[in-house]
Amino acid sequence: MDELEFRRRAYGEPQSQDPEFLQAQKEASGRDAFVNDLKALDRKIAKALKVDVPEDLADKLLLRQQLTVHHKQRRRTTFLVAMAASVAFVFGLSFSLLRLGPVDLGEHALSHVYHEYKALQSERDIDLADINASLVSVPGLESAHFSSAPGRVVFKAYCDFQGVRSLHLVLEGDAGKVTLFIVPVEERMQLPTQFADNRYQGIGVKTEDAYLLLVGEEKSALEHLEQNLLQSFI
Secondary structure, three states: OOHHHHHHHHHHOOOOOOHHHHHHHHHOOOHHHHHHHHHHHHHHHHHHHOOOOOOOHHHHHHHHHHHHHHHHHHOOOOOOOOOOOOHHHHHHHHHHHHHHOOEEHHHHHHHHHHHOHHHHHOOOOEOHHHHHHHHHOOOOOOOOOEOOOOOEEEEEEEEEEOOEEEEEEEEEEOOEEEEEEEEEOOOOEEOOOEEEOOOOEEEEEEOOOEEEEEEEOOHHHHHHHHHHHHHHEO
16 A cells, blocks of 8 residues: 555544554554554544534524625635545644634624624613623733723623624714724734725724724714723723
8 A cells, every 4th residue: 555545544534443554554664653643633623522512603603604705795715725534634624724814803893793783772771890890801801991981881792703702892872873892902813994894884993902893884983982992991
């Protein structure tokens, strides 16, 4: 069995007990170590996949689908990942690459607004202490807080920006409701200062510890709120 055929079969089924495969494994130095590495990888993947299904898995999958559609509408870029026959191996690799890849915060913010549209219908009042308590619980934002209320906050929840826990707020202003996302600073994040689609306008602001993303229908309302945030968010 030549090296190419041996590796193809090793990738596809490293646990194989086929006599021909086992014999080929002994015929060349390094093959035992290669197969053992694949077996160890299979065990790690199997262990990683043995997790409880999160209650919000359906929402996250829906959000991922909407992000994919949104990305296709904004720019037609195709990413290809080619690996050998093991489905579990390909899945683990592609998932890792996705989490480590660059994140366009503007596109992600717009998709979140559409996905969480019910947030714009909320009318409950959320006080400053509650907002600051939520900020403290976000990794990377433990020292961040508002020195004063940025306005009337009518919605508060945590959200996921490509694996990064963030805070999602909706503020009520004179020109309508504005969505504010507070995302911890991370190198793979790409922050546009302005972004938009055919319905919403967006502004991105970077502070020492966080990215602030404002999304609304009226740009004037965003600019006014931006000034308040720069004065009150520490």
